[in-house]
Amino acid sequence: MTSCCEEPQFNKEGGEVEKMDVDKHEKPAIAQELWFQEDEKELVAKHSIGATVRAGDRTAKTADLKGGYQEGGFVNLKIQKNDGSFDPLETRVIVYSVVKKMLEEIEPEDLEGTPLLQKTKADLIEKLKRLYGRDFTDNDVVTIVRFEYADNLKEAGDLIRVKTLTYAHEPKENPKNMDIPSYTIPLIEHDYPAKTPVMWNAAYRKFGIDAGNIMLVGDSQSAGHILDVFRKDAKYRGGGAGVGFKNEVITYLDELEPLAKEIGAVNFIMKTPEGKLKGFNTDGIGYAQSLEEVFKQRQEELRGKKAVVLGAGGAGNAVAFALAEKGMRVVILNRTVAKARDLADKINRYFKKMRINETLRFGGEELIAAEIRDADAVINVSTKGSAGELEKYSALAPAVLPASQENIQENLDRTKELLRVIPQDAIISDIVLGKEATPLLKSAKAAGFETLDGIPMVINQGVEAFWLLYDKELQSKNITKEQVAEVMKRAASS
Numbered sequence: 001m002t003s004c005c006e007e008p009q010f011n012k013e014g015g016e017v018e019k020m021d022v023d024k025h026e027k028p029a030i031a032q033e034l035w036f037q038e039d040e041k042e043l044v045a046k047h048s049i050g051a052t053v054r055a056g057d058r059t060a061k062t063a064d065l066k067g068g069y070q071e072g073g074f075v076n077l078k079i080q081k082n083d084g085s086f087d088p089l090e091t092r093v094i095v096y097s098v099v100k101k102m103l104e105e106i107e108p109e110d111l112e113g114t115p116l117l118q119k120t121k122a123d124l125i126e127k128l129k130r131l132y133g134r135d136f137t138d139n140d141v142v143t144i145v146r147f148e149y150a151d152n153l154k155e156a157g158d159l160i161r162v163k164t165l166t167y168a169h170e171p172k173e174n175p176k177n178m179d180i181p182s183y184t185i186p187l188i189e190h191d192y193p194a195k196t197p198v199m200w201n202a203a204y205r206k207f208g209i210d211a212g213n214i215m216l217v218g219d220s221q222s223a224g225h226i227l228d229v230f231r232k233d234a235k236y237r238g239g240g241a242g243v244g245f246k247n248e249v250i251t252y253l254d255e256l257e258p259l260a261k262e263i264g265a266v267n268f269i270m271k272t273p274e275g276k277l278k279g280f281n282t283d284g285i286g287y288a289q290s291l292e293e294v295f296k297q298r299q300e301e302l303r304g305k306k307a308v309v310l311g312a313g314g315a316g317n318a319v320a321f322a323l324a325e326k327g328m329r330v331v332i333l334n335r336t337v338a339k340a341r342d343l344a345d346k347i348n349r350y351f352k353k354m355r356i357n358e359t360l361r362f363g364g365e366e367l368i369a370a371e372i373r374d375a376d377a378v379i380n381v382s383t384k385g386s387a388g389e390l391e392k393y394s395a396l397a398p399a400v401l402p403a404s405q406e407n408i409q410e411n412l413d414r415t416k417e418l419l420r421v422i423p424q425d426a427i428i429s430d431i432v433l434g435k436e437a438t439p440l441l442k443s444a445k446a447a448g449f450e451t452l453d454g455i456p457m458v459i460n461q462g463v464e465a466f467w468l469l470y471d472k473e474l475q476s477k478n479i480t481k482e483q484v485a486e487v488m489k490r491a492a493s494s
């Protein structure tokens, strides 16, 4: 995160302290602090100040290089003493409104909440002159920054009020109302048509749980502040952590389930009866279950079967752990061999004591041809085949970039060759989700293989998380995990 501070507001030499030249090529920094003066300390302590007017453009997108204030962002209020040093007092606030105006446009209501004694433009001009050491005219630009004290944020709805979080609009059936008895909140960084709200809300209705699943969008850099509020919020029961939040939330949780700790990523947060926030990772188990279901239909089990896992990123971590836990013989092959090695070492260390599987192996993409010859499952967990420049590449063969027709064709031709090497009864799987089947799955289907996509993984990890939260309540009503899975599956495909 960019660290940035304000210029001192007092200029004892009378020089101009604000710098108005904007280098158009440099991105404005986001300000992290807001300074008040010693004589305003009492007002800050009593939370009586809720706004301030700064000279110049201090809006996040167009601010000069001192840094702009971002709506929804947290900053620290600091007290600068008359000798220029700082008081240790630091108060956390959240900025919810940043408005740029010319001084001539300032109305008395713009000055409400500021420390000015008389809320008049004349008073403001006088104060700016004192702070910045120069005269101000009606043509000067100023920025009105409004904020709320972090102590006053008690519920998730407050985070929406101050713009730290917004409702996701793309998922089907995402309620835009926090005024309900309890809720689970999946956090995501970018709005997308996620299935979680429709799945969870169907289960809430079906099993008579008076709660809602409300997906909210925010900046994962505010994860610590967001979780502080969730911890205080009696209505918050838990919820998902999407891409961006998966790693970021870990530092701010009170407890971590051992597997999530090993994987280094959390996809689900549960509030314990003691009010602690505990992190889990159900991504991997969700995938392992979906593969298990495929083998079960053949009257076979996962234990002892060989899985060739293509990729070693965040999803690869979770999937490889879960498959190893199921007793599969896992080989991790990744473009960057060091990452495959680190992951294999980590998993081997974790399972060493339990001796539940043979040592995991690893390698680079050049080993794909050799390792798939006796594979029972070949699973893509890399980003090959996902939206963007890799969209048209199959994960079974190297992806030479740029994504030219020639390079893509070479990848697809090589995939065809490699598919001929794989035993015909192997499962070819790809967790990458898209509007249609990935190039790997399309090629595998064309070659007559049974395939498995990433949708069952989404459903299963949702069921696992729902069960973690509500198992006692559901069991007391004689509701089984299978019934939850059935409801969520139906909702996801609706």
Ligand SMILES: NC(=O)c1ccc[n+]([C@@H]2O[C@H](COP(=O)([O-])OP(=O)(O)OC[C@H]3O[C@@H](n4cnc5c(N)ncnc54)[C@H](OP(=O)(O)O)[C@@H]3O)[C@@H](O)[C@H]2O)c1
Pocket (backbone or CB within 6 Å): 283, 310, 311, 312, 313, 314, 315, 316, 334, 335, 336, 339, 381, 382, 383, 384, 386, 390, 399, 431, 432, 433, 454, 455, 457, 458
């Ligand atoms: N279905 C589900 O529920 C579900 C859940 C989670 C994730 N996913 C999907 O899984 C995919 C991976 O996610 P992630 O979070 O693991 O991503 P990540 O942490 O960024 O890891 C990316 C992986 O892709 C590999 N990769 C990237 N570019 C490559 C290239 N040009 N050639 C070969 N390998 C390349 C990386 O290899 P290097 O180490 O060499 O960079 C790494 O192994 C995403 O598409 C995500 O949407 C699906």
